Amino acid sequence: MPPSIQALTHTYFRHNKRFPHVWCPGCGNGIVMGALLRAITRLELEKDEIVLASGIGCSGRMPTYLDFNTLHTTHGRALTFATGIKLANPALNVVAIMGDGDATAIGGNHLIHAARRNLNLTAIIINNSIYGMTGGQYSPTTPFGSTTTTSVYGHIEHAFSIAELAVTAGASFVARSTVYHAALADQLIEQAMMKPGFAVVEIISNCHVQYGRRNKIGNAVEMLTAFKEQAVTVKKAATMEQKELQGKVTIGVLADRDLPVSTDEYKKIRERARAAQEES
Numbered sequence: 001m002p003p004s005i006q007a008l009t010h011t012y013f014r015h016n017k018r019f020p021h022v023w024c025p026g027c028g029n030g031i032v033m034g035a036l037l038r039a040i041t042r043l044e045l046e047k048d049e050i051v052l053a054s055g056i057g058c059s060g061r062m063p064t065y066l067d068f069n070t071l072h073t074t075h076g077r078a079l080t081f082a083t084g085i086k087l088a089n090p091a092l093n094v095v096a097i098m099g100d101g102d103a104t105a106i107g108g109n110h111l112i113h114a115a116r117r118n119l120n121l122t123a124i125i126i127n128n129s130i131y132g133m134t135g136g137q138y139s140p141t142t143p144f145g146s147t148t149t150t151s152v153y154g155h156i157e158h159a160f161s162i163a164e165l166a167v168t169a170g171a172s173f174v175a176r177s178t179v180y181h182a183a184l185a186d187q188l189i190e191q192a193m194m195k196p197g198f199a200v201v202e203i204i205s206n207c208h209v210q211y212g213r214r215n216k217i218g219n220a221v222e223m224l225t226a227f228k229e230q231a232v233t234v235k236k237a238a239t240m241e242q243k244e245l246q247g248k249v250t251i252g253v254l255a256d257r258d259l260p261v262s263t264d265e266y267k268k269i270r271e272r273a274r275a276a277q278e279e280s
């Protein structure tokens with residue numbers, strides 16, 4: 001039986017700090033936080049074995065509420081801080097928590113190269129298609145034609161797929177869920193945290209305040225209902241024509257492959273360098 005929300009709250013929240021939280025009622029960020037905590041509970045990791053690093057944005061607040069080793073860093077740089085921590089202490093289980101603007105605009109280069117290097121990290125990317133905290137500007141995942149505060153007559157750029165970008169860039173493990181599929185989200189986060197190498201979990205989320213309302217998609221419940229209707233599993237998607245997949249969101253594991261892991265390779269290089277020095 002999954003742990004109750006009371007048990008998770010009691011065990012992992014920083015009760016005497018940072019509350020009440022800043023998220024709007026119904027925001028998907030809380031669902032992702034619950035999924036992360038359920039995954040960590042199942043993995044039976046000690047709090048001190050975990051590091052959460054975030055950038056800037058609504059999702060960036062998550063580590064500040066949780067009682068792990070945490071860093072709330074600068075915009076787009078969660079992965080750079082996470083990289084430094086992992087190289088300094090490879091035994092730590094390091095998770096970067098980012099939003100779509102944070103991870104794929106200012107932090108886009110870091111995401112691509114973290115995947116290419118196959119750093120042994122987990123990246124949870126909450127994709128709500130907008131910059132929520134800063135007032136509803138379009139991000140690299142805002143759909144074409146959408147209305148935002150920086151595209152009041154319709155967005156003229158095309159969104160890219162975070163998960164497919166991560167697959168192409170070389171991540172060991174890539175998966176996608178939505179906040180409607182909360183139980184799937186925590187299973188995927190659990191798999192990602194156990195996977196050696198760079199693991200990306202994209203979670204499609206609702207910013208009903210800055211995106212849903214402006215685009216007449218509706219409130220939080222209506223957005224979650226839409227995610228339910230749009231989602232198709234990886235298995236089902238494999239049987240569908242490209243045109244049938246228009247407007248759908250593929251959920252599940254998109255890539256799971258064993259590749260050389262950066263921290264392991266770095267250790268080998270150090271050993272080779274040390275041996276060469278001793279010989280000389």
Ligand code: SF4
Nearest residue numbers: 023024027058132207
């Ligand atoms: S602005 Fe959007 S992303 Fe930010 S807390 Fe509110 S609903 Fe969530």
